[in-house]
Amino acid sequence: MGFPDLLETVPDLGEGIRGRLTANQPLSAVTWLRTGGPAQLMFQPADEADLSAFLKKLPKDIPVLPVGLGSNLLVRDGGLEGVVIRLSARGFGSIEEIGGNRLSAGAAVPDKRLAEAAAEAGLGGFAFYTGIPGGLGGALRMNAGAHGTETRERMVELTAFDRDGNRHVLTNADLSYAYRHSSAPKDLIFTAAVFEGVPRDEASIRAEMADVAAHREKAQPIREKTGGSTFKNPPGTSAWKVIDAAGCRGLMVGGAQMSEMHCNFMINTGDASGHDLELLGETVRARVLKHSGIRLEWEIKRLGRFGPEGPVEPFLGEEEEAA
Structure with missing residues (x-):
């Protein structure tokens, strides 16, 4: 289900704007996890002047969210209300x-x-x-x-x-x-x-760059649909270590999985929904909290409305009990 078209509800919004405006743009096409609902309106400004002009015209009650290459982003299945601004390579x-x-x-x-x-x-x-x-x-x-x-x-x-x-x-x-x-x-x-x-x-x-690239190739599931590191490293340890200790390496929820190669990387194995991915992440957080008392913090940004499957509660709603 899409959102009302802002170009119709705010008729003069596109006047004089040189960049690209797309209503109900599917965000699964631009996020590395390849899932999630649409942006109500996506704007790709031509340059800084175009961006400034658009923001000055946009009603202040309409939310605005910048989205980059989408590598560190989990968009929920209900999509993002308001305007998603994605800077183009040509202009920026x-x-x-x-x-x-x-x-x-x-x-x-x-x-x-x-x-x-x-x-x-x-x-x-x-x-x-x-x-x-x-x-x-x-x-x-x-x-x-x-x-x-x-x-x-x-x-x-x-x-x-x-x-x-x-x-x-x-x-x-x-x-x-x-x-x-x-x-x-x-x-x-x-x-x-x-x-x-x-x-x-x-x-x-270049020798240093080659070492960095080789390490990434060896240690991270770079050929999978992933958002990079899922959780921030807790003080004094690494996220992957506490995830592994809690038995979450390879853990799956629907089409979402914690990578067998690097268990702080969440991957879409092919047909994961945003709900699958977020539920997997909160399952991992709950298990780590129960096992070690550590409250992992998300590094991946989770944004948008929940879809028909409903919300996913932090720590599966059991944070106080586990604590």
Whole structure:
């Protein structure tokens, strides 16, 4: 079941807008888990000016959500109400050397492409992005990291637009970065950022990138429909270790499974619904809580309305009993 067409209910919404507007866009086509309901309206702006103009026209009671490459996203079966903004590679996918060991990059740039551009420029410190299957917008928002390095160590400043279409420039300090977290207001849409590296010879950078890629190939189910790491690492341990100890390696709910290769990776084996995937995740959280007393936190973002199967309760609704 779709949503009412916003282009009909807000008749002048598309006037003067140069980007692409699509009503009831299926999000299963753009998320790596390949499941979930539609976006009421998807907007792919042509550039920053187009994005600003659209936000200024959009009624303030209509929700807005930016979605990047969809690698870290579980969309529920009922879909997303309001407007999903997806930045295009054409308008937000450029990378430029700007001097001072710095690169300017659009938020639609895939993480691994920034690593490649940095290598070509002889800038070290970006190889970790080779192993992160997402885009820079998401990396900036959640302080993505791997192999001992995080986004906060490379980001200098970023450009963002608020719900009213106003442009802002935020420094690294403004984001108050922490593990898989930034303090940026939720309504900000990141469009570009400046990153700084350290001079290194290209051969050594590429050797490091190759090591990161080889590790990912060996340890992660990269050829499956997955959203990457499902849960954040608890203090003092790894999520996969407590999941494995609770007997959840290979656990299945419908078409959803915790990977046998890396049990902190949730995969869609072929026909999983959003409900299957979220129920699997909450089953794992409940079992880990019961086994070790650890409350795993989701790293994958779960968004949207629940479908006809109804809601999935956190920890299966048994958090207090297990505690």
